[in-house]
Amino acid sequence: MKGEEAIKKAYESILNHDFEQAIVWFERAIATNPECAAYHYKLSITYARSGKLDKAAAHASQAVRLDPEDEHYTFHLQHLQARQMTLQAEKLFEESDERLWLAVSLLQQAVKLDPLSQEAFLLLGVAYSRLREFAPAVQAIQELLKLDPQHSIGLRLLADYRQKWKEYMSVTL
Structure with missing residues (x-):
């Protein structure tokens, strides 16, 4: 199966609100072309929507590494990193004031x-x-x-x- 066919299947899964299956299809697309920044970016978005921020950030980082000129990829990665930092900070609220x-x-x-x-x-x-x-x-x-x-x-x-x-x-x- 070609990467673009897997991407179409991933989008069909998203339209059916089946994000886990969409992740599987995006991963298949990446398997066919691991150097495609767009595939990593799309998978990152789906991971983020599924609450899997670490995996989302890893794929966003990969997209930026593969295509550092694309501002969308950079902004998306920065947003995810900021979200991770915010969640880390939120956990610290439960600890001591120091x-x-x-x-x-x-x-x-x-x-x-x-x-x-x-x-x-x-x-x-x-x-x-x-x-x-x-x-x-x-x-x-x-x-x-x-x-x-x-x-x-x-x-x-x-x-x-x-x-x-x-x-x-x-x-x-």
Whole structure:
């Protein structure tokens, strides 16, 4: 079977909401032509939609390696890497507050890779707030609200963090 035939079968599977079968077909396409960046990219998207971020990132990375000039592949890889960092940071919230600085670092990297990640900006604001760093908390939430001015949680947190910042500043002065 040729690669393009496998790709057609993969898309048929996607239309039938059978993502696991789509993955099988994309993998078959790659087996016929492992140097085809587009096949790796398409498989990466399907893995990402299936919640398999590590495999998605591996194939996105392969697509970029095979065709570094294609901006779509690069942006997709950066989005996946940012998503992985955001998930790592989120896990750190359950640990000690000292680990929140690591979460902040991961989230800062995530928003550099994917400046449209609302979740990363939200979590960055929350992490800064928990660390009693209210100025950067406000700044992170403001960035979130630039992306989604009606973000209900962001609007509430912005008001809360501004109030806490005022209280903090009045105590320290």
